[in-house]
Amino acid sequence: MTIVLQWTALAVCFGALVWRLPSAIKGRNVSMFWCMALLTVAVGLSIPDIYVPADKLLGGVNIANLLLRLVLLVLLFILAGKIAAAYKSPVGVRMIRGPVGLAVVAVLAAGILVAFFSTPTPESSTGLNMYLHEPGIMVYAALGRVYQAYVAACLVVPTFRGGLRSRLAVDRAAALCLSVGFLLMALLLPMQVLRLATGTPAYVVSYLSILCVAVGLALVWVSYLRRPVTR
Amino acid sequence: MTVSTKAFQHWLRQAGGDIGTAELARLTGIKKSTLAQQLVRGRVAVGTVVAASRAIGVDPRRALSGFDQFGDLALVPPMPTEAEVLSQVADSDLLQEIINRRAAAEGHVARPNFPLSPTPHPSSVRCWLDAVGPADLRQRLARDSGVAPQNLSTQVSANRLTPELALQAARIAGVGLANGLAATGLFTLEEAGWPALAREAALGSVANSTLVETAVERLEMLGKTLRRVEQDIETQQAVWENLA
Incomplete structure (x- = not known):
């Protein structure tokens, strides 16, 4: 079940990437294309069949996982800022791109680097599953999720409001998909901390949230393609 | 709001003689499949009754007043102000x-x-x-x-x-x-x-x-409507510019 969801998420992300390629070449919203590329990398690196060979190339000491965390951080920063701007949430934009948001990213990135290099992880392991009992890795894994939960929490309300405000069904569906995805993302961390969801349920929630966000973004693109020609 | 198929067919027989579904569709300009579906489901749209009554030359108000739930349509209406x-x-x-x-x-x-x-x-x-x-x-x-x-x-x-x-x-x-x-x-x-x-x-x-x-x-009123439309467009443009 988990593996099916993982590959589905990867396929959706990759599909969206290929779909956006032509317009990215024409120079339309190139950063969105890079977001999709980063997302595809991040989802790919969560799958054992891709992670292990990739990590071997990077020395086999789980640098690939560090890379995954930093990719996610950058991806979330760009994407969340754009979504907050798209749904016209000045508060959201400030919390993500403003001084507060930048401080949060900087602190978390520094914490991730320190935690990773303070703990030896000599053998390739997807998601660092082998080392999850090490205190350093527990902190390292938690820090990555903190930022995801942070930006997701910033975006739940703006996207939900956007969903209520939109006139067309496809726009409403897009915004609500995003909102549901962010809600799941924001809830995942507290659920894991409180031990309400661990193991497989946590994986399912995590990939469902990514799937919702990817579908939401794809629907925005669908709505754009169907725009009236006279503008 | 709909009328039952039985009531509709009863009215149609009395008002215009026997007309088949195909003939009715042709006369009213309603798609045959739509008409058949309404009849099968037992819920004939009011619009269908009106179109049928026009097609057979009956006053729609009189036609509708023949159905129980529209009985008071038969009352002589007051002059509009x-x-x-x-x-x-x-x-x-x-x-x-x-x-x-x-x-x-x-x-x-x-x-x-x-x-x-x-x-x-x-x-x-x-x-x-x-x-x-x-x-x-x-x-x-x-x-x-x-x-x-x-x-x-x-x-x-x-x-x-x-x-x-x-x-x-x-x-x-x-x-x-x-x-x-x-x-x-x-x-x-x-x-x-x-x-x-x-x-x-x-x-x-x-x-x-x-x-x-x-x-x-x-x-x-028109100004309000136009402003709402413009706001909708603006909202949508913001989404497209950032995410599409």
């Missing part, structure tokens, strides 16, 4: 009349008659509700019919109103029962029992002040 008649005149026709009167007042020309836009005009439902209603018409309508106020306001914004709601609104307002159906375009004004050329007569005789005030209200 001036405000009610004017509510069915399009914005552009009101403005045209103002301009014509102005030109006539300056003594240059006689006031010309001009052909009015067809009914229903783009905000006919809202204008009709405003013209006939007590101030709390919409609240009472929502309460009486059990329709959520938001649902009602969505319909009105889209210039739609289900036959059920149109009838109920007319009952609450105490005006001719078919008038709401005319405002939604289901009936023509004549079919609702209005005198021929009622709109032309009202537009010709309305006081200057009332004419201008009506036009002002319409333009204000």
Whole structure:
């Protein structure tokens, strides 16, 4: 079940990437294309069949996982800022791109680097599953999720409001998909901390949230393609 | 709002003799599959009854009044008030009349008659509700019919109103029962029992002040609608620019 969801998420992300390629070449919203590329990398690196060979190339000491965390951080920063701007949430934009948001990213990135290099992880392991009992890795894994939960929490309300405000069904569906995805993302961390969801349920929630966000973004693109020609 | 298949077929046999589904579809211009589906499901749309009655040359108001839930449509309707008649005149026709009167007042020309836009005009439902209603018409309508106020306001914004709601609104307002159906375009004004050329007569005789005030209200309403559309477009542009 988990593996099916993982590959589905990867396929959706990759599909969206290929779909956006032509317009990215024409120079339309190139950063969105890079977001999709980063997302595809991040989802790919969560799958054992891709992670292990990739990590071997990077020395086999789980640098690939560090890379995954930093990719996610950058991806979330760009994407969340754009979504907050798209749904016209000045508060959201400030919390993500403003001084507060930048401080949060900087602190978390520094914490991730320190935690990773303070703990030896000599053998390739997807998601660092082998080392999850090490205190350093527990902190390292938690820090990555903190930022995801942070930006997701910033975006739940703006996207939900956007969903209520939109006139067309496809726009409403897009915004609500995003909102549901962010809600799941924001809830995942507290659920894991409180031990309400661990193991497989946590994986399912995590990939469902990514799937919702990817579908939401794809629907925005669908709505754009169907725009009236006279503008 | 629908009538049962049995009642519909009973009415059709009595009113127009035996007509098959295919023949009825041809006469009314309703798609055969749509018609068949309504008959199979036992819920024939009011619009279908109206189209069928026109096709066989029966007055739609009389036809509908033959069904239990529309029995009171048979009552002789009161004359529509001036405000009610004017509510069915399009914005552009009101403005045209103002301009014509102005030109006539300056003594240059006689006031010309001009052909009015067809009914229903783009905000006919809202204008009709405003013209006939007590101030709390919409609240009472929502309460009486059990329709959520938001649902009602969505319909009105889209210039739609289900036959059920149109009838109920007319009952609450105490005006001719078919008038709401005319405002939604289901009936023509004549079919609702209005005198021929009622709109032309009202537009010709309305006081200057009332004419201008009506036009002002319409333009204000139009301005609000346009602003909402512009905001919608702006909202959408922001999403597209950032995410598409």
